[in-house]
Amino acid sequence: MYAKMTRTPLEWLRYAVLPLALGVAVGAHAQDGGEVEVLNWWTSGGEAKALGALKDGLAEENIGWRNMPVAGGAGTNAMAVLRSRITSGNPPTAAQVLGYDARDWAERDALANLDEVAQSEGWDDVFPAAIQAFAKYDGHWISAPFEVHSTNWVWANKAIMDELGIEQPESWDAFIASLETAQEAGYTGLAYGGQSWQDTTVFENVVLATGGADFYRSSLIDLDPEALDSDTMIETFDNFRELLAFKDDNSPGRDWNLATAMVINGDALYQIMGDWAKGEFINAGLQADEDFMCFRTPGTQDAVTFNSDLMIMFDTGNAQQQQMQHTMARIIGSPDFQIAFSQIKGSVPARTDLDAGPLDACAQRGYAQVQSAAEHDTLMGSLAHGYAAPASVKNAVFDIVASFVNSDMPSDVAAEQLAMAIRGATS
Amino acid sequence: MSDTAAPPGKGARERLQRWLPKLVLSPSCVLILFFVYGFIAWTSYISFSNSGMLPEYTWAGLRQWSRLWGSWTWGIALHNIWVFGLLYIVSCTLLGLLLAILLDQRIRAEGALRTVYLYPMALSFIVTGTAWQWFLNPGLGLEKTVQALGWESFSFNWLIDSNMAIYTVVIAAVWQATGFIMAMFLAGLRGIDGEMIKAAQIDGAPAWKIYLRIIIPQLRPVFLSAVVVLAHLAIKSFDLIVAMTGGGPGNATAVPATFMYSYAFSRNEMGIAAASAVFMLAVIAALIIPYLYSELREPRS
Numbered sequence: 001m002y003a004k005m006t007r008t009p010l011e012w013l014r015y016a017v018l019p020l021a022l023g024v025a026v027g028a029h030a031q032d033g034g035e036v037e038v039l040n041w042w043t044s045g046g047e048a049k050a051l052g053a054l055k056d057g058l059a060e061e062n063i064g065w066r067n068m069p070v071a072g073g074a075g076t077n078a079m080a081v082l083r084s085r086i087t088s089g090n091p092p093t094a095a096q097v098l099g100y101d102a103r104d105w106a107e108r109d110a111l112a113n114l115d116e117v118a119q120s121e122g123w124d125d126v127f128p129a130a131i132q133a134f135a136k137y138d139g140h141w142i143s144a145p146f147e148v149h150s151t152n153w154v155w156a157n158k159a160i161m162d163e164l165g166i167e168q169p170e171s172w173d174a175f176i177a178s179l180e181t182a183q184e185a186g187y188t189g190l191a192y193g194g195q196s197w198q199d200t201t202v203f204e205n206v207v208l209a210t211g212g213a214d215f216y217r218s219s220l221i222d223l224d225p226e227a228l229d230s231d232t233m234i235e236t237f238d239n240f241r242e243l244l245a246f247k248d249d250n251s252p253g254r255d256w257n258l259a260t261a262m263v264i265n266g267d268a269l270y271q272i273m274g275d276w277a278k279g280e281f282i283n284a285g286l287q288a289d290e291d292f293m294c295f296r297t298p299g300t301q302d303a304v305t306f307n308s309d310l311m312i313m314f315d316t317g318n319a320q321q322q323q324m325q326h327t328m329a330r331i332i333g334s335p336d337f338q339i340a341f342s343q344i345k346g347s348v349p350a351r352t353d354l355d356a357g358p359l360d361a362c363a364q365r366g367y368a369q370v371q372s373a374a375e376h377d378t379l380m381g382s383l384a385h386g387y388a389a390p391a392s393v394k395n396a397v398f399d400i401v402a403s404f405v406n407s408d409m410p411s412d413v414a415a416e417q418l419a420m421a422i423r424g425a426t427s
Numbered sequence: 428m429s430d431t432a433a434p435p436g437k438g439a440r441e442r443l444q445r446w447l448p449k450l451v452l453s454p455s456c457v458l459i460l461f462f463v464y465g466f467i468a469w470t471s472y473i474s475f476s477n478s479g480m481l482p483e484y485t486w487a488g489l490r491q492w493s494r495l496w497g498s499w500t501w502g503i504a505l506h507n508i509w510v511f512g513l514l515y516i517v518s519c520t521l522l523g524l525l526l527a528i529l530l531d532q533r534i535r536a537e538g539a540l541r542t543v544y545l546y547p548m549a550l551s552f553i554v555t556g557t558a559w560q561w562f563l564n565p566g567l568g569l570e571k572t573v574q575a576l577g578w579e580s581f582s583f584n585w586l587i588d589s590n591m592a593i594y595t596v597v598i599a600a601v602w603q604a605t606g607f608i609m610a611m612f613l614a615g616l617r618g619i620d621g622e623m624i625k626a627a628q629i630d631g632a633p634a635w636k637i638y639l640r641i642i643i644p645q646l647r648p649v650f651l652s653a654v655v656v657l658a659h660l661a662i663k664s665f666d667l668i669v670a671m672t673g674g675g676p677g678n679a680t681a682v683p684a685t686f687m688y689s690y691a692f693s694r695n696e697m698g699i700a701a702a703s704a705v706f707m708l709a710v711i712a713a714l715i716i717p718y719l720y721s722e723l724r725e726p727r728s
Contacts, residue, residue, distance in 0.1 A: 076692060076693045079692075080692050083480065083481065087481060104480050104695070108481070194587075194675070194676055195673075195675070196675070196677065196678075199677075249565070249584065249587070250565060250566045250587065251587075252586075252587040252675060252676035253587070253672070253673060253675055253676065390695070391480075391693065391694050391695045392479075392694050392695055392696050395689070395693065395694045396499075399499055399500050399677075399678055400499070402675070402676070402677035402678060403499075403589075403677045403678060403679075404677075405676075405677060406589035406675070406676040406677035406679060407589055407590075407677070417499065420499075421499050424494060424497050424498060424499070427494060427497075
């Protein structure tokens with residue numbers, strides 16, 4: 001899903017051609033046996049395979065599958081296609097979306113109500129409140145959550161840690177000290193991808209590590225102007241600047257998976273990235289805790305910043321379609337699917353009542369932390385991934401954070417600009 | 428003499444002859460009216476509405492315009508288009524003129540050289556941008572190659588330096604368009620009356636003075652066309668920047684066109700995007716309309 005945030009020429013082309021192709025393909029509608037059309041941007045190997053689990057589940061219920069993949073990281077292209085489909089009055093059966101997008105469509109009365117499924121499956125009791133806040137609108141279920149990804153992870157090269165005698169750091173200071181050790185030994189401290197969503201992913205980690213969960217909530221979720229332009233925020237930017245000293249000079253524009261490869265190849269000690277990075281390690285044939293380490297960003301151990309893919313269903317006014325939508329929602333919410341899907345995708349289940357046994361070591365720890373964070377109300381949406389604020393605010397933060405990373409902007413100016421940019425986006 | 432007085436067959440044919448061109452042209456006129464001017468009007472309206480993720484038609488006055496001018500990225504985008512546009516137009520014009528003058532010295536293999544200089548224009552901006560991105564990437568291209576050749580301290584990292592990145596875009600854009608501008612000037616040079624130059628030579632004027640006083644002043648219309656062509660290419664520039672820097676590092680190379688795309692498609696701010704699009708249209712119109720006016724008027728005088 002985070003395959004590539006910079007668009008390659010081919011993707012631009014695809015973007016231009018797709019609406020046309022779709023217009024033609026849409027002619028045939030659901031067939032007798034029933035067929036669901038699902039818009040998504042899960043096109044990379046692991047993602048497509050994870051989606052295959054849903055396809056198989058539907059096949060068991062005799063429901064056909066028409067895949068409608070729209071490539072492009074973070075789904076910008078997919079959302080543009082979705083918009084044109086809905087404005088032309090021809091919505092797909094369902095679509096994969098992130099946080100605020102689900103809410104935007106619910107506000108426009110475009111979505112089907114899933115209360116019936118949610119009630120019979122007891123969703124109210126098994127999905128954490130932080131996810132329900134996005135999966136429900138106005139008290140009604142509007143989507144089925146696939147999984148929980150969390151963004152406050154550090155991925156570390158075990159060989160370098162062993163070589164330099166670095167222990168897993170438990171505090172921010174220890175974290176910085178270990179980076180210094182690596183830098184002095186000639187390694188790159190922090191594998192870093194200089195794209196604005198990655199800048200902001202690291203930034204939100206620093207916000208959480210510096211100010212704690214309450215500060216994260218008041219500044220990035222509630223967008224409290226006082227918290228945004230506060231001394232804590234200035235301190236956050238100071239810490240961020242300190243951390244940025246450990247990236248290499250070649251980082252601007254680098255894709256996240258290339259940064260992960262730096263850790264895998266032993267060029268860099270750490271990467272701060274969401275748990276989709278784990279897939280890269282696994283694909284390279286590495287074992288968690290043996291070849292690589294995964295731990296929560298020091299200073300953020302008690303909280304989890306998440307994002308979660310949601311499947312929204314559109315109100316097509318067709319009884320057969322509705323039946324199939326309910327079946328699909330039931331499958332997505334079922335314990336077996338939640339485990340199977342996360343096993344492939346590298347995430348953890350969105351419902352918190354399952355046995356994590358089948359998951360890998362990182363995911364088992366991550367799942368326990370998600371459960372505990374949900375209980376202590378420190379499971380909070382990730383800003384960089386559209387779970388803390390609407391797209392306009394998210395991108396306003398991207399602007400300031402990316403400018404801070406790529407210049408020598410002082411911390412107090414950055415905090416002031418951040419507050420101003422957010423005010424501009426919400427005005 | 429009226430149509431009714433003429434024989435019926437002839438009148439019908441005359442009428443047909445009179446109407447046929449209009450009939451043939453009318454579908455394209457209607458299409459242009461709708462798809463060009465209709466959408467310009469629609470976009471202008473959207474810029475005064477509350478549109479966010481989807482178009483909405485509630486009137487919001489100047490709200491989107493004031494948000495546009497209050498935006499941090501828009502300031503960067505405007506600054507960049509100034510820097511980029513100015514350097515691009517000036518460098519292309521001067522280099523194009525210089526190349527044209529050098530090619531105009533009755534040299535051997537002029538045809539081959541001219542084609543070589545023109546080739547970059549045949550590439551799409553995406554190809555140019557991607558190639559230059561590889562070439563200027565410090566870890567891949569020029570810097571690495573020169574260092575590998577033994578000049579260890581050589582450094583050329585403009586592409587990833589947020590203060591310098593916009594100049595790398597200028598370099599690539601100038602590389603692409605100079606050949607085309609050269610061809611325009613070459614055509615202009617060939618159109619100059621040789622007698623005048625001969626007369627000046629007989630009077631003993633040095634070559635540089637002939638160029639400065641006689642030839643270049645006569646190229647005035649070519650200068651005008653070159654500047655107009657380059658200016659609208661500069662304001663429209665989008666694909667080159669997307670391919671080369673993606674608007675980065677950070678927002679260091681954002682220009683109005685990338686700004687518009689980002690606000691319309693990833694930020695759910697269609698109103699601001701429309702306002703920026705209308706602004707760009709106004710700037711281009713301010714350049715093109717006087718030019719077209721002067722061009723279309725000239726034959727009559």
